[in-house]
Amino acid sequence: MKRTAIARRTPLRSGTPLARTSSLAPKHTRQTAKPKRQPPGVPARVRAALKQRSCGVCEIQAPGCDGRAVDPSHRITTGMGGRHGAAAARHHVLSNLLHACRGCHSGALHAMPAAAYWRGWMLHSHEDPTSVPVLYRGVWSLLTDAGDVTPTNQTTAEEA
Numbered sequence: 001m002k003r004t005a006i007a008r009r010t011p012l013r014s015g016t017p018l019a020r021t022s023s024l025a026p027k028h029t030r031q032t033a034k035p036k037r038q039p040p041g042v043p044a045r046v047r048a049a050l051k052q053r054s055c056g057v058c059e060i061q062a063p064g065c066d067g068r069a070v071d072p073s074h075r076i077t078t079g080m081g082g083r084h085g086a087a088a089a090r091h092h093v094l095s096n097l098l099h100a101c102r103g104c105h106s107g108a109l110h111a112m113p114a115a116a117y118w119r120g121w122m123l124h125s126h127e128d129p130t131s132v133p134v135l136y137r138g139v140w141s142l143l144t145d146a147g148d149v150t151p152t153n154q155t156t157a158e159e160a
Contacts, residue, residue, distance in 0.1 A: 042072045046092050053147045054099035060121060061137045062108035069099035073109060075123045075134070095129040095143040098136075 042050070050072055053059075058069045075096050090096075098121060100109070109116045116122040120134035133140045133152050140154040 042092050042097065046094065046097070047072060049094055049147050050097050050099050053094065053149070056099075057137075058101040058104055059098045059136055060100045060104040060108055062104045064107065065104050066101045068101055071100050071102060071105045073098045073100045073105050073121070075121065075129050075132075076125055076127070077122070093129070093145045094147045095145050096123075098134070 041047075051069075054069050056069055058065050058067055060073075061067075074091065075098065076091065078091065109121055113122060117124070120132055120140075123129060123132055130142065130144060133142055133154055135141075136143070136149055140152045142150045142152055144150070
């Protein structure tokens with residue numbers, strides 16, 4: 001059976017052509033997708049207090065640290081604690097936050113979670129951030145909701 005062309009019932013309209021994008025086009029003329037909505041982050045007042053506590057220096061200081069703190073890192077992650085209402089109020093407190101550089105946040109915490117849990121940089125949802133010591137810049141310390149860092153006399157197997 002031989003195929004024939006289908007006759008168009010309505011003529012094509014002439015108009016402006018569709019805008020075409022290419023990787024060679026300047027960035028300001030490219031059409032980009034809308035960014036995904038980010039979950040609500042750390043409130044500005046808590047972020048300012050965290051920056052004051054850290055003085056802009058990474059509080060984790062794992063090997064290979066670049067030193068400049070840019071990311072607030074939750075010790076109990078948002079997936080475990082919740083993001084709204086009373087859960088968010090308990091979650092965005094200074095005892096649950098560490099100011100970290102990108103290398104420590106992605107490399108030392110999320111790439112090696114077992115070591116991060118052992119050092120107190122990450123906690124399980126049932127743990128209290130004010131009572132669990134954290135390896136804070138190489139010294140075992142307790143963090144308070146007021147922004148204080150209190151060294152403890154805890155020693156580890158590495159130090160002994």
